[in-house]
Amino acid sequence: MRVGVFICHCGNNIAGTVDVAKVAAETRKLPGVVYATNYMYTCSEPGQEEIKQAIQKENLDRVVVAACSPRMHENTFRKTVEKAGLNRYFFEMANIREHISWIGEDKELNTNKAIEAVKMAVAKVMNDKPLYSSSFKVNKRVMVIGGGVAGMQAALDCADGGLDVVLVEKSPSIGGMMARLDKTFPTIDCSICILGPKMVDVAQHEKIKLYAYSEIEEIKGYVGNYQVKIRKKATYVDWTKCTGCGACMEKCPTRNAYDHFNFGVAPTRAINIPFPQAIPKKAKIDPTFCRQFTKGKCGVCAKICPTGAINYEMEDEIVTEDIGAIVVATGYGLFDLDKFPEYGAGRYPDVITGIQYERILNASGPTSGHILRPSDQTEPKTVVFVSCAGSRDKSLGVPYCSNFCCMYIAKQAILTKDHVPDSQSYVFYMDIRSPGKGYDEFTRRAQEDYGVKYIRGRVSRIYPKGKKMVVRGADTLLGTQVEIEADLVVLATAVISAPGAANMAEKLHISYDTFGFYVESHPKLRPVETNTSGVFLAGACQGPKDIPASVGQGSAAASKVLSLFSKDMLESDPAIAQVNINACVGCLKCVKTCPFQAIKEEVLRSGKKVAKVIETVCAGCGVCTSTCPCGAIQLQHFTDNQLLAEVNAICQS
Amino acid sequence: MSVVAEKELRVVGFLCNWCSYGGADTAGVARFKQPTDLRIIRVPCSGRVDPLFVVKALLTGADGVLVSGCHPRDCHYTDGNFYARRRLEMLKRLLPFIGIDERRFHYTWVSASEGQKWQQVVAGFTNRLHQLGPLHAKKENEG
Numbered sequence: 055m056r057v058g059v060f061i062c063h064c065g066n067n068i069a070g071t072v073d074v075a076k077v078a079a080e081t082r083k084l085p086g087v088v089y090a091t092n093y094m095y096t097c098s099e100p101g102q103e104e105i106k107q108a109i110q111k112e113n114l115d116r117v118v119v120a121a122c123s124p125r126m127h128e129n130t131f132r133k134t135v136e137k138a139g140l141n142r143y144f145f146e147m148a149n150i151r152e153h154i155s156w157i158g159e160d161k162e163l164n165t166n167k168a169i170e171a172v173k174m175a176v177a178k179v180m181n182d183k184p185l186y187s188s189s190f191k192v193n194k195r196v197m198v199i200g201g202g203v204a205g206m207q208a209a210l211d212c213a214d215g216g217l218d219v220v221l222v223e224k225s226p227s228i229g230g231m232m233a234r235l236d237k238t239f240p241t242i243d244c245s246i247c248i249l250g251p252k253m254v255d256v257a258q259h260e261k262i263k264l265y266a267y268s269e270i271e272e273i274k275g276y277v278g279n280y281q282v283k284i285r286k287k288a289t290y291v292d293w294t295k296c297t298g299c300g301a302c303m304e305k306c307p308t309r310n311a312y313d314h315f316n317f318g319v320a321p322t323r324a325i326n327i328p329f330p331q332a333i334p335k336k337a338k339i340d341p342t343f344c345r346q347f348t349k350g351k352c353g354v355c356a357k358i359c360p361t362g363a364i365n366y367e368m369e370d371e372i373v374t375e376d377i378g379a380i381v382v383a384t385g386y387g388l389f390d391l392d393k394f395p396e397y398g399a400g401r402y403p404d405v406i407t408g409i410q411y412e413r414i415l416n417a418s419g420p421t422s423g424h425i426l427r428p429s430d431q432t433e434p435k436t437v438v439f440v441s442c443a444g445s446r447d448k449s450l451g452v453p454y455c456s457n458f459c460c461m462y463i464a465k466q467a468i469l470t471k472d473h474v475p476d477s478q479s480y481v482f483y484m485d486i487r488s489p490g491k492g493y494d495e496f497t498r499r500a501q502e503d504y505g506v507k508y509i510r511g512r513v514s515r516i517y518p519k520g521k522k523m524v525v526r527g528a529d530t531l532l533g534t535q536v537e538i539e540a541d542l543v544v545l546a547t548a549v550i551s552a553p554g555a556a557n558m559a560e561k562l563h564i565s566y567d568t569f570g571f572y573v574e575s576h577p578k579l580r581p582v583e584t585n586t587s588g589v590f591l592a593g594a595c596q597g598p599k600d601i602p603a604s605v606g607q608g609s610a611a612a613s614k615v616l617s618l619f620s621k622d623m624l625e626s627d628p629a630i631a632q633v634n635i636n637a638c639v640g641c642l643k644c645v646k647t648c649p650f651q652a653i654k655e656e657v658l659r660s661g662k663k664v665a666k667v668i669e670t671v672c673a674g675c676g677v678c679t680s681t682c683p684c685g686a687i688q689l690q691h692f693t694d695n696q697l698l699a700e701v702n703a704i705c706q707s
Numbered sequence: 708m709s710v711v712a713e714k715e716l717r718v719v720g721f722l723c724n725w726c727s728y729g730g731a732d733t734a735g736v737a738r739f740k741q742p743t744d745l746r747i748i749r750v751p752c753s754g755r756v757d758p759l760f761v762v763k764a765l766l767t768g769a770d771g772v773l774v775s776g777c778h779p780r781d782c783h784y785t786d787g788n789f790y791a792r793r794r795l796e797m798l799k800r801l802l803p804f805i806g807i808d809e810r811r812f813h814y815t816w817v818s819a820s821e822g823q824k825w826q827q828v829v830a831g832f833t834n835r836l837h838q839l840g841p842l843h844a845k846k847e848n849e850g
Contacts, residue, residue, distance in 0.1 A: 123732045124749065125724070152735025153747055157826075163743040166711050170746055560780050565726065567820040585725055585783065585819075629751075649785040675784035676755030680794070692751055701760060704719055704746045705768030 055180055058089040058114035059172060060105055061150075062096035062121035068155040073165040077120065077150075080169045086180050088112055096121050102134045109138040116140075116179040120148035120172050141184035143628070143691055148175040170704060177703035181696045185628035190670050192278040193378040194619045195220065199270060199558070202230020203249060203601060204593025205383030206256050207608030208615075212381075213261035215616045220375050221256065222284055225314070226267045227332035229253055230385055232601060234315065236415040236423075239465040240496035246331055246418070253333040266334055271372060273561050276673065277588025278378045278624050288368040290339035291325070295363035298335035300327055302355035302364070311343035313420075316413045319406070319428065320420035325355045325364075330418050337363075379588045379618055381611045382572065383604075384558060386594040389444040389452075389547040397443070397516045397545060403428040404523050405516055405543045407443075408462060415469050425473045427542045430521070434541030437470050438525045439463045439481045440513045444548030446484060452548045454569070457598035459546035460487045464500040466544065471504045479506045480538055482513050482527050490600070509536060516543055549598040562589055571597045582611045590614050629691040630672035631679060637686035638664040644678035644687050653678060653687075716770040716836050717843075718744040721756045723788070726777035729819030739826035742833040745773065752776065753814075754787030758798040765807050768843055771836040774814040775828065781818065788816065810835060811842060 059081045063069035074092040081090040089112045095101050096119055108114060117135050121127065124147040132142040148171040158164040194217055198209045201223030209221045227233070233253070235245035256262055271283040291302075308324035315328040324344035327337050337355075345352035346366050356364040388409060391400035398405050404427050406414075417423035427434045441463055445456040460483065467479040486508070488494040500506040511528035518524070522539040529536045551570025552558075559566040564584040565573040572595050575583035582590050590611040593604035618624075631644075631653070640663035645653045652671035656664055665678075665687060676689035685694055722728040728749050734741065750756055753776025761772045774795055776788040795814040802809045813832050817825045 123728075123735070125729060125732055149732075149747070152732040154743075156735040156738050157741045158743040159740060160743065163711055163714060167743050167746070174746065174748070556780075563783055563785065565729075565777070565781060565783075565819055567818070573818075573820055585729075647790060649787060673784055675752040675787045676750065677752065677784070677787045677790050680755055680757040681790070689751070689755060692755060694757065697748060697750065697755075697760060698763065700748045701719060701764050701769075702767070705717065705764055707768075 055086045055116060056088045056112065056114050057086045057116040057118060057176055057179060058105070058108050058112060059087055059091075059118045059120065059176065060096050060101075060108075061090070061092040061172070062101070062119065063092060063094050064121060064151055065095065068121070068151050071155045071158065071161055071164050072150060072168045073161060076165055077168045077172060081172050081176070084173060084176050087176060089114060097127055097130055102131075105131070105134050106138040109135065109140060114140075116144045116182065118146050118148060118172060118175045118179050120150045120168065120175065122151040123147075123149045123153070143185040144179065144182055146175040146179040146182070148172045173707070174700045174703045177699040178696055181693070181699045183690070185690055187625040187628050188669065189623040189625050190278060192619060192622060192624050193376055194218070195375070195377040196379045196381060196615050196619075197222065197280070197282055197375065197377045198381045198383060200230070200383035200385055200593070200595070201228030201256070201264070201266070202383060202385045202593060202604070203232040203252075204385070204604040204608040205230070205381065206252055207605045208381045208383060208592050208612045209262055210252065210255055210259065211609050211612030212615055213259045215612065217261065217615065217619060219262045220265065220377060221262055222265045222268050222270060224267070224269050225328070226289070226336070226338045227328050227334065228256060228264070228266060229331070229333065231409070233329065233331070234409060234416070235412050236417075236419075237465060237469060238601060239461045240490070240492040242465065242468065250331045253331065257333045264334070267338060270558065270561055273380070276671070277618075279670070280377050280380065280588070282375050282377060284373050284375060286371040286373060288370050289336070290341065290344075290364065290366055290368045291337045292363040292365050292368075293334065293336045295361040296336045297361060298327060298337070299360065300337070301358050301360065302337050303327060305354050305358045307352065307354055308343050308345055311340050316420055317407065317410045319410050319413045379590070379615045380562065381590045381592055381615060382558070382562060382564070382595055383592040383608065383611075384552045384555065384595040386598060387550045387552045389450075389550060391545070391547070393444055393450060393547075394545065396514065397440070397543075402516070402518055402523060404541065405545065408459065408466065408544055408546045411466055411544045412462075415466065415473070425470065432541075433474055435474065435477050436538065436540045437467070437477060437479045437542045437544065438538055438540040439467060439479065439544045439546065440525075441481065441483045441546045443545035445546075447548075450548070452550065452569070454598070455487060456546070456549035458600040460497065461490070461493055461600065463544075463546055464488075464497045464506070467500050467506040468504050471506070479504075480540075481506060481508045482525075483508060483510060484512070490602070511536070549594070552595060555595065562586065564589055571595065582607055582614055588618070626670060627674060629689070630669060630674045631667045631676070631687050631689050633665050633667060634686045634688070635662075635664045637684050639684055639686070640664050641683065643681050643683070647677050647681045649673075649675065649677060715744045716833070716841055717768055718746065718771045718773065718833060718836060719764045719769045720745050720747045720773040720775065721750050721753070721760065722747055723753045723776040723783070724749055724751050725783035726781070726819050727753075727775035727817045727825070730775075730817040730821045730825040733819060733822035734825040737822045739822055741826055741829045744833050744836070745829055752782065752784050752787035753791035754784065756791060756795070758794050761795075761798060761812060762805065765802075765811060765842065766805070770842045771811045771813070771832065773828070773832050775817050776814075778816040778818055807842070808839060810839060
């Protein structure tokens with residue numbers, strides 16, 4: 055065996071705290087190693103060229119690169135050795151950067167640890183076997199989960215690219231958060247005017263199949279071949295018959311149903327169409343408020359409906375869709391007022407959230423676009439905005455910035471002045487964060503042209519005094535206490551992960567961070583990919599994001615899907631389980647433990663029962679290998695021998 | 708000698724590729740300083756870790772073994788880490804029967820975003836082992 059080892063300096067990243075020359079010198083003493091060298095940047099073009107030349111010149115048959123994490127560059131170097139004629143699995147990486155040079159301060163200890171890491175990789179590579187991919191067919195249909203602006207953009211781009219798209223939205227209409235906004239910053243463009251036509255495009259696109267008011271029940275399969283079960287939730291209205299005329303909503307006697315679309319600013323009817331531009335524009339009954347469900351009698355809507363669409367007996371329906379890739383665009387959630395006891399915890403009607411104020415400003419909202427405060431429906435003259443209500447507050451579990459609140463507060467303050475010219479707005483802020491194009495100019499405009507008073511400091515308490523709300527806080531620039539008697543207080547509540555985000559991640563087998571936001575494959579270079587191939591991210595499900603960023607990610611995810619689907623066949627990962635039928639005793643414990651049902655029983659011609667791996671279904675976890683009592687089923691590239699060789703390299707030296 | 712005598716102990720870590728190996732990478736990228744004792748073996752899933760690997764390491768020279776996977780319910784392979792948890796918990800209880808202090812073995816869950824938690828896990832476990840001292844002291848003295 056002729057192993058070549060290449061030790062990377064990574065500039066000073068590794069060489070700064072590891073004596074790379076010594077690592078190379080020690081490596082040359084290892085049995086099997088015929089060539090070892092250190093190089094400034096092994097991943098650079100000349101670095102890779104050096105590997106190829108060494109393979110030819112030194113007749114190497116195995117290669118080890120000691121550099122950064124294999125999660126970073128394993129694929130890069132596998133391609134390099136493949137180009138030089140070696141099987142791509144005759145390659146191992148020793149992670150001497152993330153796991154050694156960046157975390158240890160003592161050069162002697164680091165160098166020794168790096169030598170050991172190389173020793174382990176050499177032991178592993180000497181036990182490696184050549185593996186060959188097989189190819190499988192791709193089902194070129196894509197599913198987009200979430201019909202907000204990011205999901206819609208992804209769906210439209212995929213559909214325009216010729217793909218069949220299945221769009222699943224959990225609420226009764228697509229549009230997401232953007233459909234609720236009145237205007238958008240920094241142009242003060244009308245939100246629904248730019249979103250509405252896009253929603254219509256989605257509805258009318260012959261390539262897009264829309265499941266509104268539906269949720270993902272179960273996801274099975276792998277990239278190219280997923281089977282997804284979708285739960286179509288009961289609307290109690292037959293949408294094939296409903297024309298969206300709204301007669302039912304007008305006549306419904308239950309007038310106190312919670313309005314999810316308006317975030318409870320005003321009540322709605324038990325049967326309702328969420329908003330005038332809804333897509334699909336269909337009615338839906340909320341059984342928690344409907345008298346037919348709570349009291350067992352009413353039936354007004356059934357009587358009034360001109361097409362007989364009402365069906366109180368309707369049940370959830372499960373449908374299955376076969377698809378090849380998934381774009382996740384499930385958006386975000388918002389903190390509730392009950393998180394803020396010092397601000398009244400939702401007890402004061404005139405302390406509201408930013409999104410609620412957005413609905414009050416909106417012409418299709420409950421006040422028809424007239425700014426009227428919730429308590430007495432009068433026009434507020436003094437409005438106080440509180441930024442960072444929950445954001446950047448470790449004690450509330452939200453240490454991060456919610457990204458777009460500074461901007462929407464400036465927008466709402468400008469709109470307040472437009473609606474009520476004799477009003478005065480105040481903004482309590484920690485910092486003004488306005489790094490986007492035209493954003494900083496916009497916040498300045500709010501202050502300079504609209505006379506919005508910005509007070510740098512936190513609000514400690516909000517309490518009622520007569521008809522007013524007293525906002526008490528600090529002005530940290532003047533070093534004084536401030537008290538403002540406000541008519542209306544708007545809290546920019548923190549952006550959090552969407553309700554049920556963790557549950558969804560578990561169905562998708564993707565990772566999520568401490569806060570429930572989905573984790574991308576690489577924070578800089580792979581921002582819309584996940585570690586599960588075939589699953590992509592778009593929008594605020596990955597972290598708080600404004601509209602342009604969400605739209606950008608929607609398009610990016612679509613382009614990733616289109617490039618994935620540009621091939622008819624995909625290559626499978628050959629690092630899957632394999633059964634040695636001579637050693638298998640047919641106990642079939644592996645069949646029971648396999649998380650993917652990828653192993654089945656096979657009867658050989660001799661009549662012997664053995665386990666058989668279904669190659670396309672096996673995901674390569676290796677649970678079967680550690681289950682097998684006789685070592686008959688081995689996960690390729692992570693066999694018992696290969697892993698024990700690494701253990702021995704550490705322990706028996 | 709594979710470890711630097713007096714300063715280090717021999718610690719073997721089995722890390723799943725998707726969460727904990729990524730978490731260790733994240734810790735590295737963030738330059739969260741850690742003791743140098745740990746030697747990391749990458750496995751696809753904590754469910755791939757055969758308890759006998761742990762025993763083999765402890766019997767042949769390791770002073771401690773650490774296994775880390777994805778958080779329960781967040782496994783890249785659906786429920787590989789549940790199998791790991793069951794096996795490793797059993798292993799932990801059996802270790803005293805082969806004369807090994809169960810504190811020399813630790814399993815935990817660290818996600819790819821939890822760099823800081825990884826630092827704490829490594830520091831905590833290494834510290835615990837240093838308090839216990841080397842497992843193979845006699846052998847080392849002879850050698």
